[in-house]
Amino acid sequence: MERLIKFIRSIFDEPTEFIPLHDPRFIGNERKYLNHAIDTNFVSSVGKYVGKFETMCAEYTGAKYAVATMNGTSALHIALLMAGVKPTDEVITQSLTFVATANAISYTGASPVFIDVDKKTMGLSPTRMEEFLHANAIIKDDGFCYDKITNKRISACVPMHTFGHPVILKKFVELCNKYNITLIEDAAESIGSTYHGKQTGTFGKMGIFSFNGNKIITTGGGGMIVTDDETIAKRAKHITTQAKVPHKWEFVHDEIGYNYRLTNISAALGCAQMETLTEFIRIKRELAEKYKTFFADTDYTFFSEPENCCSNYWLNAILAKNREQRDELLAFTNSNGVMTRPIWKLMNQLPMFENCRCDNLENSKWFEERVVNIPSSAIIKDYYKR
Numbered sequence: 001m002e003r004l005i006k007f008i009r010s011i012f013d014e015p016t017e018f019i020p021l022h023d024p025r026f027i028g029n030e031r032k033y034l035n036h037a038i039d040t041n042f043v044s045s046v047g048k049y050v051g052k053f054e055t056m057c058a059e060y061t062g063a064k065y066a067v068a069t070m071n072g073t074s075a076l077h078i079a080l081l082m083a084g085v086k087p088t089d090e091v092i093t094q095s096l097t098f099v100a101t102a103n104a105i106s107y108t109g110a111s112p113v114f115i116d117v118d119k120k121t122m123g124l125s126p127t128r129m130e131e132f133l134h135a136n137a138i139i140k141d142d143g144f145c146y147d148k149i150t151n152k153r154i155s156a157c158v159p160m161h162t163f164g165h166p167v168i169l170k171k172f173v174e175l176c177n178k179y180n181i182t183l184i185e186d187a188a189e190s191i192g193s194t195y196h197g198k199q200t201g202t203f204g205k206m207g208i209f210s211f212n213g214n215k216i217i218t219t220g221g222g223g224m225i226v227t228d229d230e231t232i233a234k235r236a237k238h239i240t241t242q243a244k245v246p247h248k249w250e251f252v253h254d255e256i257g258y259n260y261r262l263t264n265i266s267a268a269l270g271c272a273q274m275e276t277l278t279e280f281i282r283i284k285r286e287l288a289e290k291y292k293t294f295f296a297d298t299d300y301t302f303f304s305e306p307e308n309c310c311s312n313y314w315l316n317a318i319l320a321k322n323r324e325q326r327d328e329l330l331a332f333t334n335s336n337g338v339m340t341r342p343i344w345k346l347m348n349q350l351p352m353f354e355n356c357r358c359d360n361l362e363n364s365k366w367f368e369e370r371v372v373n374i375p376s377s378a379i380i381k382d383y384y385k386r
């Protein structure tokens with residue numbers, strides 16, 4: 001373990017003794033754009049950077065439209081509403097995820113159904129989802145898919161690309177088409193990751209990204225919905241801006257809206273960060289290679305990107321042999337100035353979700369006992385000296 005501490009210290013260009021799990025990095029036009037936003041007095045939700053940031057995200061991912069929100073959780077909430085998710089519905093997702101995925105589903109009033117993850121991707125398993133649907137779902141005369149046990153409509157499915165590693169998207173597209181379920185990708189962690197060369201977030205009816213401070217690029221707090229559907233994009237923008245009907249002076253609002261629009265200050269930061277994303281991914285993939293080589297002759301297994309994918313390696317993960325070994329590693333690294341963390345607790349173990357439907361979650365439990373996230377900032381020593 002001492003060798004690991006030494007190795008981690010040798011790769012990061014951190015000014016302090018403490019090596020964090022993930023630090024943001026501002027090496028481009030951040031200050032210039034922020035000053036411009038302040039100097040022009042456009043600091044709130046109106047201003048040219050919000051639109052520019054949306055265009056940059058759409059162009060980068062290849063989606064036709066992008067709608068900026070104040071964080072990834074609100075982006076997911078709106079995406080679910082745009083998919084027509086109702087309080088009486090069920091939404092399929094994975095139990096091994098960050099709580100925001102399940103929270104956003106709950107904001108709509110719908111009940112999450114927690115299905116197991118895949119051993120190769122750490123994200124939702126299409127095989128397990130198909131088993132669940134085969135055993136529990138029927139398509140009724142209205143054309144929608146219903147859960148035979150609860151009689152609830154299964155209106156959406158939200159796979160999450162864990163730590164930047166894409167799920168088996170082709171299978172989800174097929175399954176969701178077959179059962180008439182809307183596919184929404186929680187790509188909060190995976191901007192820039194591709195599956196068969198196509199960006200994550202662009203396979204579903206909608207995809208969402210997060211630009212929280214711990215993500216590969218950040219706007220402080222921010223999110224984005226991407227879609228190819230013009231009607232959805234227009235409605236998403238409308239509903240995230242208090243559903244205000246454009247008028248020079250009148251306050252006309254035509255439905256219940258949300259104050260979810262990203263601010264121009266955050267978007268200014270986002271535009272500069274988007275300019276550096278490709279380079280950050282290059283650095284992160286190099287870092288992942290270094291870890292892979294290091295862990296090859298240890299007791300731990302480095303978690304590599306799934307087949308046919310190019311991952312942004314947002315957070316690097318290793319697998320311990322069991323819970324005891326995981327806990328020993330967590331204790332040793334954290335008391336030696338190197339931040340590491342276990343993966344999230346399974347959603348169905350949290351009090352607010354303990355009565356939700358789930359399958360046996362065999363792989364999720366397996367990962368929960370073993371995964372340790374290790375420092376992953378895009379700050380490799382001497383990267384620019386080469």
Ligand SMILES: Cc1ncc(COP(=O)(O)O)c(C=O)c1O
Pocket residue numbers: 071072073074097098100101160186188189209210211212221222223
């Ligand atoms: C998987 C996942 N979904 C959703 C979110 C929510 O994003 P935000 O923190 O921007 O609300 C996050 C990250 O924070 C996440 O990791």
